[in-house]
Amino acid sequence: MRPLRNILSAETTLASLLDRRARELALLHLLRTTLPPALAVQTGVVSASQGELVLSAASGAAATLLRHRGHELVEALSREGWKFTGIRIRVQVRHNRADRSKVHAKQIDEKSAAALRAGADRVADPELAAALRRLANTARSGSADEHEPFEGVEDEDPERQK
Known part of the structure; x- marks a missing residue:
């Protein structure tokens, strides 16, 4: 049985696509080692043909930072043997819901409620003591409601809405 790469390489069109992709991955690796880590993860290679390197940026801010580093990137690439006359930046915002961090209200367990x-009981100020008791009363027991947000806070997690 022949490896898939050998089968795809036999077809000239597919072989050229594989070569192009390998070249773009090599460029991407070099760029990611050159750029600061926070900017590197927001950068991709769109095209590397005809003397011009086209990069994608995940946001307008990342695109601006890449544009400011354009001359530095061309020099770093030329030191490694890549010859480009210029770099063009395209903003390609990715709407990947899984990458967004979920912000949920902090929950109080029974142990923390008991401490509150x-x-x-030890605080001399009656208003502060009453506020602590109200906060302690918001604690949920270890039931099915354990991961539910406080009253009035909507849970935006799409998996919990099912």
């Missing part, structure tokens, strides 16, 4: 109640 004990603290309320």
